[in-house]
Structures are given as C-alpha cells and as structure tokens.
Amino acid sequence: MATAVFPYLPADELKKAEDESNARELSWFLDNLQEKLAEFKHGLEDCYARLSPLEDPESSTLVISTPKSELVKGHVTRVGTRVVKGSLHLRLKTLPSLHLKLSETSPLILPQLSHLRTLLNNALDCVDITRWTGDRHSAAFITSQLHLLHSLLLEAQNVLTGPSFPVPRPGTPHPLPIASRTSGEDGNEHNPPWYQCIPDPNTFAPPVPENLSLHLIPTTSSLILTIRVLEPTAVPPSAFNKFALAIGAQRRLEHDEMDGVFMWKGEEVKVKEKVRVESGGDPVLLVLGVKLQSLEKGIEGAMMSLRAVMGLSQEKDDD
Template identity: 75%
Template sequence: MTAVVFPYLPPDDLLKAEEESNARELSWYLDSLQEKLAEFKAGLEDCYAKLSPVEDPESSTLVISTPKSELVKGHVTRVGTRVIKGSIYLRLKTLPPINLKLNESSPLLLPQLAHLRTLLNSALDSIDITLWTGDRHSGSFINSQLHLLHSILLEAASVLSGPTLNIRPGTPNPLPLAPRTSGEQGNPDNPPWYEIAPTPDTFVPPLPTNLSLHLLPTASSLILTLRVLEPTAVPESTFSKFATAIGAQRRLEHDEMDEVFVYKGEEVRVKEKVRVESGGDPVLLVLGVKLGSLVKGVEGCMCGLRAVMGVGEEEDD
C-alpha cells in the first residue's frame, strides 16, 4: 500500500495547490471570525451595561464592617461607577465616634470603575472598526485588531482585579495590607488616596479634616481604607513621647506609619489606618468572570489565526 497522493502532481503544481488550499482555509477562518467578533461585542455590551450609572436591578448594597470589632460598621450601595448611598459608623482609636451618612445628592465616584467603562467602550469601538471599516479579508489587519482588542481587555481585567493583598502577621488592620498600586505612582485613572478627597458635601456630617476615606473596587468587593492624619508641622508632645517610652502608650503600627504624604496641600503622617473589605459584590463578580472569558476567547482566535497564517508568536510580535 502506498501513501503517495494520486494523481501525482509535479512539485510546482503541488506548491500552487497548497497555496490555494491555504488561501481558502484563511478565507474561511476570517469569515468565521466575524461571528466570533459579534459574540465578543454582545459580551462587551453586557459588561458595559453593568456599569451603567442608572439605578436598576444591577445595583449592589454591600455590608462594610470590621469582623469581631466595632471599629467600622455600615453599608453602601453601588450603582455603576458610583456609590449613591450608605451609612458608616466609626469608632476609631484616635477619633471620637462618628456616624457618617452619604449625601444622596452628591454620590461618591469610583474612578477605577469609570476608567474600566472607558476601556470597555474602546474595546467596542475596536470591534466595530474590525467588522465594518477595515478589510475583513486581510489576515494581517484582523490579526492586528485582535491584538489591540486583547490588550484593551487585559488592561480592563487588570483594573478590575485591584491590588493584591499581602498577609502580614501581627498587623492591627482588619485586612492584610496591600502594596502600592500603579495608581499610587501617578496614574490619573487610578489616583492614590492622597490625591483625591471626597467633597465636603459628600457626607453628613462632613468628614473631619484629619480623616481620609478611600474606596477601592476589586473584582469581588469594595475595600474601604480609613486614615487618621496628623500634620508633620505639629511635633509630638513630651507627654506622648514619655508615655510611649515607658510603655504606657503604644504606637499604632501599620505599613504607612513612617511615611509622609501631601494631602490637601499639607504634609501629613498617617496616625491610624484601618482597612476593611465589603461583602461580595455579585455584579463585580459576574463582570470579572465575563471579562476573563472574553480574554480567553480572543486569545483562542489569535492562536487559530496564527496557525492558519503559518506564523509563530515571535513573528506575530
């Protein structure tokens, strides 16, 4: 039995037949990608709708309370990219007890989710260009558009994932401390806590001037960080130094205790820091799963197109 193809083709004709077969396969694959791109668009539109600023069933009311203590007790309601209402009762060690209520006429914006919504809109634009404007029969064009879409989706997933929390034994904070994020190095779409502050009318009563309140969204919840600040220009009292030296008073330890920040134009230190994570946000959880699925789907299309075009990842890059 022979494995020779019958009828036998001369080398030149065989090469031509292979090229024609590859061209037909590439054309078929590019046509099938149009359906996949339409599916990606539908998934992105669903993700975009989940960050709509309109109050609807997609809103999430989340409990924010410290476990096994009364430091922080409360709840907030997130709709889209904003926290529209909530109430938080604080009993911090270095401040008198205070009950804060969010002013519903002045919602609290979450810039990270606003940036995520912008990225989703950019991803939708890139798909529209691929479907309706560019050359759908050009493998190189479709390949470059898939790379663009993939990079946007990776950034969106990164924005939603938030910081990674590191466990540090012995920390007094309710949650493990998190390292500095890229936003704390000047990213305008994810500004650090010391560059943003709620407006005076955001809470009733207004926040004390020496209290910073920062909300950070993650893939599954919101992280509330409270910081009691003290100006560096005010030296520590002699009594406080003596009480600390003899052990009668213990300094509240945290990861920012020896750092100096510029907050509202004034150099300050963080005297007390409390970090607490809200209950699970079902909308953010679904959004994270959908984004992860979209990333995997686009990666599969990129891999298939490389195989059909006969190029490797190195050549592709």
C-alpha cells in the same frame, strides 16, 4: 497503506496548489470569524451594561464592617461606577465616635470603574471597526485588531483585579518616599493614590474631618475601604505623649504606613491610625470579572487559530 496525490504534480504546481488551498482556508476562517466577533460584541455589551450609571437591578448594597470589632460598621450601595448611598459608623482609637451618611445628591465616583467602562467602550468600537470599517478579508488587519482588542481586555481585567496590598508584619513598618508613594495602590490618573483622592465636602454628612481620609476602591469581588487618621508632621508630639510612650503607658498603632510622610491637602502628614476593611461580596463585580476573563480567553484563542491558519508560529509572532 500510503496515500499520495494522483496523478503526481510537479513541484512547482504542487506548491501552487498548496498556496491556493491555504488561501481558501484562510478566507473561510476570516468569514467565520465574523460570527465570533458578533459573539464578542454581545458579551462586551453585557459587561458595559453592568456598569450603567442608572439605578436598576444591577445595583449592589454591600456591608462594610470590621469582623470581631466595632471599629467600622456600615453599608454602601454601588450603582455602576458610583456609590450612591450608604452610612458608616466609626469608633476609631484616635478619633471620637463618628457617624457619616453618604449624600444621595453627591455620589462618590469610583475612577477605576469609570476607566473600566471607557475600556469596554473602546473594545466595542474596536469590534465595530473590525467588522464594518476595515478590510474583513485582510489577515494582517484582522490580526492587528485582535491584538488591540486583546490588550484592551487585559487592561480591563487588571483594572478590575485591583491593587495588591502589602502584608504588614508587626514591628517592621514599611517607610515610603514622599514622591513615589502608592502603598500598594497603583498611582496613575485612572487609579490615583489615596492622598490624591479627596471627596467633595458635600459627599458625606456631616463633612469628613480634615484629618480623616476615606479611600474606597473596587476589586473583582468587593469594595475595599481604607480609613486613615492623619496628623501633621509640623506639629511635634506633646511631652505627655512622649512620656507615655517611653514608659509603655501608650503604644503606637503599628501599620505599614506608620513611618511614611504624605502630602495631604498641601500639607505633609503622617498616618496615625489605619484601618482597612473589605465589604461583602459584590455579585455584579464577580460576574463581570468572570465574563471579562472568558472574553479575553476567547479572543486569545481566536488569535492563536488565526496564526495557525496563516502558518505563523507563536515564537515568530512574539518576536
């Protein structure tokens, strides 16, 4: 059985009635979107609180130890964007045994998490502007704000995901040019490469040796510590070391940065030994990653629904 509007309307009146119906539907959707924005704000506030610098139950004490070896043994406590205490016992192949303790008065700042907290604060400001400052009945304004909010959360997810590390293959070192070397770690102001991350001398007791680099970065589930023993390129290897390498009595420690040259404290250096170790799972970062993903998908769904109500196709919007 067919259905039709009765009495029949002329084409111009039918178009006018359709436009009025679409306008009412859009107005209803924009009004209901305010409740959704309030839910987004609550979720963002919860994520923001998990990166609070105050020491509270959200702190995480994580074991950092190399499996099946004694190269690195220790633990650290992360609170918000800082590592506030911990200790590391190092038994590297090219350094004497060393025990380092993190000073509680000079915490180690994680710039990636500081940037993530700034992004979350910007997202909260974006929600407040959308709800209270701009024209909440303007579909164009709401669309632009949702796009901005979505881009902020995508960037926040990328920050928390962390860098992708190259997988070294034995015998195939990965030489890196000195001017553009990141070794899998994003080189930007919010996530500087390791050779630009020099902790305050008061961060560890005793102070870290001049030829030792400790680089700690967060990921969605843990912290990754990379330890590098450095040697100046200006100092040639001794005759004994050359002879030992030639006859096979001594072997080079192969890793992905073994042929790279880096600027460290104003001096060109090579990485003599490199050890990377991942901490145990950080429950706060795990929950934070899940919540950010859920918020990003929720905002993406709101954007798609608004486009549908406005009569815009995905392809047209992308163009």
